[in-house]
Amino acid sequence: MRLLFGCLLLLCAGLASAATLTVDTGAGPGKLTTEQLLARPDARDIQVPGDVSYHRDMRYRAVPLKALLAGVPTDAHLQFVALDGFTAEVPASLVLRGHGAEAWLAIEPPGAPWPPLGKDKPSAGPFYLVWLHPEAGHVGPEQWPYQVASIRVLASPASRFPAMQPAASLPANAPARRGFAVFQRNCLSCHTLNGEGDAKLGPDLNIPHSPTEYLREDMLRTLVRNPQDLRHWPQAKMPGFDRKVLSDADLDDLIAYLTHMAGRRPKR
Structure with a gap:
């Protein structure tokens, strides 16, 4: 009975950490769950040296962000809205034509949360925009939004x-x-x-x-x-x-x- 109860607790913890990302590329908002993103055939493990938010090397399961932006023109503008109200403005050209910089959407797996960002702080999940070779595209730290809740295609600021x-x-x-x-x-x-x-x-x-x-x-x-x-x-x-x-x-x-x-x- 104790073992069964423990298993149920682990299952509930995994379900509680699952999340939904809203993506609107101009045709109306769509929803992508943690499970759907992790099950994509283009999901892979990536190593991010010197992660901007964690200040150390990190490993994530992630999907290439441009794969979620089919049909978005390079002159469009992307807005990432975080759970705490932070908004990051990123030109679509930086994601679609990064000149060597690669944008990846890291996905926090259910039941295996990432480390907290600091004392009494949450993790960077459920979704986090990370970059490989950010220096190639002159990507700044404000263009690494974490706790992302939605991605929208908008006109420029x-x-x-x-x-x-x-x-x-x-x-x-x-x-x-x-x-x-x-x-x-x-x-x-x-x-x-x-x-x-x-x-x-x-x-x-x-x-x-x-x-x-x-x-x-x-x-x-x-x-x-x-x-x-x-x-x-x-x-x-x-x-x-x-x-x-x-x-x-x-x-x-x-x-x-x-x-x-x-x-x-x-x-x-």
Whole structure:
């Protein structure tokens, strides 16, 4: 009887960890379960060196992400929404034509959860976008979303969120225009701007004030590079962006964009 009860507990634990991924490539949302993904003929074991979230080598059962995106054009845009509200914006071209970078959807197996991401934190499951050879496609850490609940094909952020765009009068090579691209790649996952965006984790970066208005520039740079060097609290979630991820030139352009947008706050 005890053995039977133990087996039932293991079975319930396995069922409890199964999950469903929503994928919408433009024809309406579809559902894929953990079991369906693991049973795909293209599922395989992959070794991910220096995993961005676990900070060590990891092994996963995964499927090539582009196999789930049949019919998606290379100029489309992908949005990954996590269980905690984090949203990652990834150009479809990076997945479909990674120039050597390979996008894989790692699947947490029922009954065998991955390790927690830290003390009192969950694992990266149930679904996690991981990359092989990310350096080939200049893939940033914000493009490794974990706890993924849905994948959607959408218009680009510039089209969806016009209030984020710099002034049309700016030259094409203006630092603020380059900074808008940096913002989309590194900040849009957690922050809104001028009340627009899908992120739910961090504060708006222009309403009611831009950080360029209440932080000295050196302090703002410190905040971006290592938030804990500026202010420390146990629940802090903002990651630091070192020079491998965000070059000094990119940070200059980002600050130029935020400074520019401080003068483009919508009237209330």
